[in-house]
Amino acid sequence: MKKILIIHTGGTISMKEDEKTGAVQPDEKNPLHDTTPSLMNLADLHVEELFHLPSPHITPMEMLVLRNKIEEKVTKEKIEGVVITHGTDTLEETAYFLDLTVQADVPIVVTGAMRSSNEIGADGLYNLISSVKVAASDEARGKGVLVVLNDEIHTAKNVTKTHTSNVATFQSPQYGPIGIVTKRGVFFHHAPTKRATYPIERISKNVILLKAYAGMDESLFRAIQTLPLDGVVIEALGQGNLPPRAAKGVCSLLAANIPVVLVSRCFNGIVQDIYGYEGGGKQLKEMGVIFSNGLSGQKARIKLLVALEMTNEPQTLQQVFME
Ligand SMILES: NC(=O)C[C@H](N)C(=O)O
Numbered sequence: 154m155k156k157i158l159i160i161h162t163g164g165t166i167s168m169k170e171d172e173k174t175g176a177v178q179p180d181e182k183n184p185l186h187d188t189t190p191s192l193m194n195l196a197d198l199h200v201e202e203l204f205h206l207p208s209p210h211i212t213p214m215e216m217l218v219l220r221n222k223i224e225e226k227v228t229k230e231k232i233e234g235v236v237i238t239h240g241t242d243t244l245e246e247t248a249y250f251l252d253l254t255v256q257a258d259v260p261i262v263v264t265g266a267m268r269s270s271n272e273i274g275a276d277g278l279y280n281l282i283s284s285v286k287v288a289a290s291d292e293a294r295g296k297g298v299l300v301v302l303n304d305e306i307h308t309a310k311n312v313t314k315t316h317t318s319n320v321a322t323f324q325s326p327q328y329g330p331i332g333i334v335t336k337r338g339v340f341f342h343h344a345p346t347k348r349a350t351y352p353i354e355r356i357s358k359n360v361i362l363l364k365a366y367a368g369m370d371e372s373l374f375r376a377i378q379t380l381p382l383d384g385v386v387i388e389a390l391g392q393g394n395l396p397p398r399a400a401k402g403v404c405s406l407l408a409a410n411i412p413v414v415l416v417s418r419c420f421n422g423i424v425q426d427i428y429g430y431e432g433g434g435k436q437l438k439e440m441g442v443i444f445s446n447g448l449s450g451q452k453a454r455i456k457l458l459v460a461l462e463m464t465n466e467p468q469t470l471q472q473v474f475m476e
Pocket residue numbers: 163164165166206207208209239240241242243265266267268
């Protein structure tokens with residue numbers, strides 16, 4: 154049997170619904186511990202309780218602690234696969250952070266649940282079992298960090314939470330899942346493209362995410378320049394365009410040497426320098442804005458946080474966002 158490490162970090166998968174108030178909240182004792190015996194026939198399991206946090210409380214600091222824990226355990230204890238349980242709200246950000254920063258070459262699977270442990274149709278134990286199966290499968294190796302929920306295997310790079318409450322919430326809108334989990338096993342039907350990793354030691358920068366909208370002007374850009382600020386990601390319109398006054402705001406950020414990364418608020422496609430009008434992609438590119446290659450705003454923010462630990466040189470950053 155493969156030696157698999159389960160690391161709990163919290164989230165609904167580790168919560169209970171209060172019968173009187175109906176509030177879903179962390180329980181003193183993680184209910185997932187009682188489920189461990191039903192997983193014992195799948196792998197040689199080792200369990201670590203790292204955090205007990207709802208995922209809106211997770212910050213890049215916790216992500217780095219988790220990354221370090223994985224590297225330490227894989228190196229020292231010869232762990233052959235890792236499963237992380239996590240709240241679903243920011244699960245995709247933690248999964249992508251790990252995808253960018255973990256060097257260890259073992260399957261890493263992140264999972265969660267939409268229903269807490271004592272609700273009818275609770276999906277936590279089911280997702281945990283599927284995830285252990287994936288982490289223990291030989292085919293999961295070399296595919297980057299994976300997200301497994303609701304019988305589907307997604308890449309950390311493409312997956313996103315698409316529904317507030319449905320158990321089928323995790324989808325990869327651009328490319329779909331890369332595999333499925335069934336009663337008979339784990340089946341991959343796609344191989345992800347090459348993965349780049351960045352061996353950072355700390356996470357210390359402040360990166361802000363803004364969303365463009367019709368009539369956006371320079372006021373928000375002026376306001377954020379009063380903060381300690383290392384980088385900005387903008388979810389632009391369509392193929393990568395901004396209202397003219399927002400483009401002026403971008404100009405002032407770039408003049409202050411603050412890197413600006415552009416993604417689209419559309420959840421399919423990539424941003425490009427197509428349009429030549431004021432605020433269009435061509436003008437933004439000429440100004441020195443960094444174009445991303447299909448990442449969502451929240452993932453581009455994670456990537457910029459990681460990249461800024463290595464450089465703030467615009468050309469190198471553009472290179473990183475092409476990878
Ligand atoms: N389903 C969940 O896990 C949502 C919860 N609010 C969390 O992210 O911790």
